[in-house]
Amino acid sequence: MPSTETSPRREYAAATEWLAGRALDALIGAGGPALLLDTPDAPAHRALLAAAHVLGPDLLAPALLAGRPPDPATTKLAAEAHQVFAAADPAAPPAAALVRAWRGWTTAGLLARAGHAGPAELPSGPPDDPAWARWSQPMAQLSPLALPGLDSPVHLLARQRALDLARGATRAALRRDHRTALRLARWLAWLGPADCPLDLPPLLSHLTLTGDGTPRSALDLALCRALGGPR
Amino acid sequence: MTDAVVLGTAHQLAGRALAWLHRAHQDGLGGIGWDAGPDLSDPNEAYKPIGECALAASLVLREPVAGPADRERARALLDFGWVQLQGGDLLYERQFRHLLLTDPAETYAPFHRAGYRHSRLDALLRELAGLRSARAVECRPNRRLAVANARSVLGLPPAPDWPALAAATWLGATPEPWAVDWLTGYDLTHAVFHLTDWGALPDRLPAPLRDYLAAWLPVWADVWQETGQWDLLGELLTVDACLPAPVCGRSGWQALAAAQHPDGLLPRDAEPVDPETAFKDNEHTAVVGVLAGTLTLAQALR
């Protein structure tokens, strides 16, 4: 098999962690909500684009939470990533394709706010499996949509099925699948304490201590905490 | 309203578990030994299971859901147990020798519910019920509920303060549902069993605990179903049957039914069954299967 056909997944995964670390710094660091991207340890540009597409709305979250427009470099990276990677993956199973469609649509919406207009067709419908345990899985994958000021049929469903999200987070924590628990906790943080069926701070503390310690998880945790703060 | 698939599954599973227990007793298993004195070198070996079998059988007779053949088997299990307990003499001797033990009353309660009586034991238990010492015996909160419900079934004073007893349990704290462990899973099921007198009094469960269980019971059932903890899953489905209306759906029932062997043996977990110890290892799960099925059907009739 020629080398161009091998999956670049490992490289993209590493780049995603690197970029999540930059977003985390922008979110909680002293330097403000601009991402510091041109450092010597930066991944190759192609991998950086893939990482930006994987993080999607999370890349723009530090600015969103700071109530400012995203910095031009981050916006440009997000826009290019969206342009290069937003195409449908012909090999994706339908559930994964739906998750990609929603994340892409959300990123496109945030880019449009920042002045990068692009085609953004509303996906066919939100994941709607009536069984809470199965439904919570695509919702965990859609956790980057859990940001203030965003709204869509996915968000409407999240509000309507708050208990199912809390059950999913509880189930994931009991299975010690901390990454999934954290992603669902993100939705619970987004709902806010009045609408969250679970006492969230103890779960976040627990996930902080028992999580996998990756930048992506640290970013999710920081976003959970930021969502819990004043909006 | 309980799903018809669940009712059909519950009916079949309970009937087969009951038949398995009954057949094992006919084959000479489950006996306590004729030379057993009140001190019982290992009360968990046969004495405790006899009480558990009696409990399941007494509820098969209490609820108007079992057919004549199952009612006959339930009666036979109780008769067998009562003979093993020497017509209640063993319970009396044990209570007489060890004033502060609670298990004689707890074991007697299901027999009493099904109409068995031992007059000297009745008198002794009435006397002990008046002692501050016996009432103040220290035990874990869900065990305290077990004793309170046994005394209530036996008609012994005083009337328990159910809300206070409930509040002292793990469940009563409505804890973080993701911070539960396997043993605490059993603690919480038992708190519900005793608070509701095995489903007969769902309203004795304080409303906040009913709401709490309605939210999180499906999660625990799902998590322990995935790991094949059939005994604990059966207890959780029994809890579901003790609520005003079920919250768990059919998947747990279908998994439990799929785990049941053709001869009715309900394995306690997903480990291979050792034929040498199959009865002892799995008799508790058979009792749980009878309870879960019977109380699920009873709940649908309430």
Place this chain on the structure above:
Amino acid sequence: MSAHTLLPREVALPTRQASPPELGAVTRLIAEEESAVTDAPAYCPEASGELLLLALLSPRTPKRPKDPRR
């Protein structure tokens, strides 16, 4: 605005559309599946608080009297 330039090599790269393997790689990172194996709480004698209580506080079990007085 040079401060906002991403990386020097960006300009040289064509914005080639993602290939199927590239799309597959991002799909798997975006739609990351839940853990395939569960590590749910299981029976563990050490988890019983009673054992600890017994070890720390309770007296050693004395021998049963040989000739119980009745």
